[in-house]
Amino acid sequence: MTAFSLESGQIAWCAELRTLAADHLRPLVDKGEPGHVNRPLVAELGRLGLLGRLFTSGALDLCLMRESLAQVSTEAETALALQGLGAHPVHAHGTTAQRERWLPRVAAGDAVAAFALSEPGAGSDAAALALRADEDGSGGWRLTGEKCWISNAPEADFSTVFARTGPAAGARGVTAFLVPADRPGLTGTPLDLLSPHPIGTLAFDAVPVTTDDVLGEPGHGFRVAMSTLNLFRPSVGAFAVGMAQAALDATLAHTTRRTAFGGPLKDLQTVSHQVAEMALRTEAARLMVYAAAAAHDAGAPDVPRRAAMAKLLATETAQYVVDAAVQLHGARALQRGHLLEHLYREVRAPRIYEGASEVQRAVIAKELYREAAQDRPMGTETA
Incomplete structure (x- = not known):
């Protein structure tokens, strides 16, 4: 863990998180x-108080939590992150009523939350949402779609469900709803993915919601x-940095003790330069993540660009670091149950979810232009 931009208390906290993950969280993964x-x-x-920190910490603390947990247990990191996202x-x-009902249960680890934005036809293009919220004539809506x-x-x-309540296209006319799982007409199916996280579909068959379920303002x-x-x-980036650090640590250990061609692998220039x-x-990557998180906490105007970067x-x-680590470990890293086999499956999805890499480049370019x-005075354009 770098000391740059971090106070001694933050560094100690990260070490404590890694210890908690090893002693208390990783043993529960197989359950x-x-x-x-x-x-x-x-x-x-x-119980460890980590979920409660989701609601009292800034972006930098969130990044430190996710990076530290990811170095020890990607499953624990993902469980924390999905709770926070939802x-x-x-x-x-x-509203006060919504927060009082759900947030204490989330913080205690008693209630599980979901963030329902993506659709079969609206993944990277999140503004193309098709889930309909049709007025039901009594001041509420019926959600229909997937x-x-x-x-x-x-x-x-x-x-947290995002649905189209108005006729406007794109980002306009979308309303966020808090939808409890016991609403009639709401069903779902788990998906079997490359890395087996709890990810699935939700089907809405005229699911009733009211103004009491709205998050923020309608539209x-x-x-x-x-x-x-x-x-x-930025905290997705922190998760990725944690995985990269775990792969790097494993590679340092392996290339130190593994002998080939008359000596340890680390003495081969091609290996040491790769490391x-x-x-x-x-x-x-770590420093850019920290910078983006600090900008978010400071209320900087360029957060969208920094977060995307x-x-x-x-x-x-x-992705690069884990792949290089697998290469330096050789065939043993491909064996089921090896740390790098696990990381190799884990590392692929973050380049897609919460905005694929191509979407991040589009966001960066849009913000730059x-x-x-804004910085260019009127009439100063040149051919």
Whole structure:
């Protein structure tokens, strides 16, 4: 863990988190069924006070939690992150009644949350939402449609659901709803993915919601979604950095003790230079993640660009580092149950979810041109 930009208390906290993950969280991983919510693990995250920190910490603390947990247990990290993603809209935009009902249960690890934005036809293009919220004549709506690739679905106790309440296209006319799992007409199916996290679909068959279920303001749900993603995108990068660091640590140990061609692998220049490149990229990604998180906490105007840059660089870096680690370990890293076999499956998805790498590049370019237009005085354009 780098000391740059971190205070001694933060460094000590990260070490404590890694110890907690090793002693209390990693032993619970096997108690869960792959592809389903591991409720004992979620409950332990609550007992340790980590879920409660989701609602009292800034973006940098969130990044430190996710990076530290990921170095020891990606399953514990993911359980924490999915709770935060699903419950943050309630914390930031919910009514007093919504917060009082759900947030204490989330913090205790008793209630599981989901963030339901993506759809079969609206993944990277989140503004293309098709889930309909039709007025029911009594001041409420009926939700009809499908959500796909949803965190903790279909086992979550409640979901933050984004639906189209108006005729406007794109981001306009989208409303965020808090939908408890026991609403009539709400069903779901788990998905079997490369890395077996609790991800699934949600089907809405005229699911009733009322004004009491609205998060934020009607018609402004896209703001709820984007504010949540701006907070969590740097922390996705932190998750990736944690995986890269775990792969780097394993590679340092392996190339030190493994002998080949008359000596330890680390004495081969091609190996040592590869390890140096892995460390260089990991540290660069870490610093960009920290910078984006600090900008978010400071209320900087360029958070969307910084968050996109951090997620893009960190997730692409982690893919490179884990792949290089597998190469340096050789065939043993491909064996089921090896740390790097696990990381190799884990590291692929973050380049897609919460905005694929291509989407991050689009966000970065859009923000750069917007900032350039603001800085350029009228009439100063050149051919």
